[in-house]
Amino acid sequence: MKLLFPQLTKSIKITHFALLMSLFNLLFFHYSFLAFVFNNLNYKSFNGILLVISLFVLLLLFNAFTFYLFLFLSRFVGKFLMVVTFIISSIATYFVNTYNIIIDKGMIGNVINTNYDEASSFFSVKLLLYILLFGIFPSIYIIKAKIITVKLKKFLVTTSLTLLFFAALIFVNATNWLWIDKHDTTLGGLVMPWSYTVNIARFYIHKHQSNRKEILLPDAILKDNKKSVLVLVIGESARSKNFSLYGYEKNTNPLLSETPNLFYFPAVSCATYTTAGMKCILTHKKSNDLYEILPNYLFRNNVSVVWRTTNWGEPPVHIKTYQNRAALIPGYKGENGNYDEILLSGLKEQISESEHNKVLIILHTSTSHGPTYSKKYPPRFEIFTPVCNSVELADCSQEELINAYDNTIVYTDYLLHSLIELLKELKEYDSSMIFVSDHGESLGEKNLYMHGLPMSIAPREQYEIPFIVWVSDSLRQLKPNESLTQNHVFHSVLNFLGVESPIYKEELNIYN
Structure with missing residues (x-):
């Protein structure tokens, strides 16, 4: 010096x-x-x-x-x-x-x-x-x-x-x-x-x-004893722009595009970061108050609730069965437990063994989280090349960056398809899957990367998200919504599982 x-x-x-x-x-x-x-x-x-x-x-x-x-x-x-x-x-x-x-x-x-x-x-x-x-x-x-x-x-x-x-x-x-x-x-x-x-x-x-004692919602009742299971998949950093279901020129959804009884809607997130997006998905209305979230509410009202996660940033979850990656690895029979496929391990058996007729499964993935997109999927899903392997995203070409991100969407397509095939095997259940992302992602547009900008200045890539729904019953239809928000999740889950509650809003339900 x-x-x-x-x-x-x-x-x-x-x-x-x-x-x-x-x-x-x-x-x-x-x-x-x-x-x-x-x-x-x-x-x-x-x-x-x-x-x-x-x-x-x-x-x-x-x-x-x-x-x-x-x-x-x-x-x-x-x-x-x-x-x-x-x-x-x-x-x-x-x-x-x-x-x-x-x-x-x-x-x-x-x-x-x-x-x-x-x-x-x-x-x-x-x-x-x-x-x-x-x-x-x-x-x-x-x-x-x-x-x-x-x-x-x-x-x-x-x-x-x-x-x-x-x-x-x-x-x-x-x-x-x-x-x-x-x-x-x-x-x-x-x-x-x-x-x-x-x-x-x-x-x-x-x-x-917000850490004050959460505000409990009014008690709910189950309207019927029909066996029903809904799997809510909360995606990470998935933007609808890169899903071929939404018109993307590259075929990033080869499996879902061929899946019957699949519906998809344009949607927007409440925020551009995980904690706020998660809160919006799991609460009955947009508020700064700490209301009882969906899994806690249904668990308290006699619904079997399972939360599986490879991610973080979740609100306080008060249920019996909460499983992170470490809890899932011992029972995983696949080759590599570092990918989100581990969330499906033993899931069919877990649903079948439930003592309740109404079952909610929440899978919180991390598939499209940057900056290391190329490490979020197994090598066999590297469909689009060359890919960006650097954490210095600006050092990669935009083609390499988008290719790596698109491969995470291809892997997401595989995961959701595998989940749907799993649910089809549960013949005794009326089944549905909802996939919604916590927020979107910037991939170099306007020299912006990843997510987290305030909504007032955030580009559309950071808040336009996929909202994909599958139902097992071909007779069950969804409302012809032109656009959805994350607020639709809470009330749609209540409707599908036959949960009657004073806070239910029909206008935020997607099922007919």
């Missing part, structure tokens, strides 16, 4: 140090922020020039002021917080720059709910370089810097003048407030370190509020 930056190892005034580190923060972590501003603002006009300069100065001084406050109160605490923020900001900036994500409350929820398998799939040399260059190296200097502090009087004067300057800057930009208000979600999601610090706080405040 001394050889590289001999002038930086000398004693430095606290104000100069705070400004220097804020400048590093601005240069290292705000390329996407500044690119967004220039792409969405007429920067050649007077107001545009004023706003660009004001945002640049505000970013520089606000972070410097924050560093200054913490360092004055405690150099140890100040340095510790700066080291933590530089390292986290280097990781956050990698994902912002690589996948064009916005770090809002929803994205924080995705990060916190991510398990080891998904997190490890993002590992790359480029990520290590970001951490090393923009996180570790600045942190070494922060730790070693000899800071000259100031007296309380000078601290108070500096603080007062800075606050007055901020007020003046805000007043001068009064004509630009509407533009800032329009883009506040995106701007806030790209400012480091505030994008993740503020939204982590917002996430846990919301989680604390």
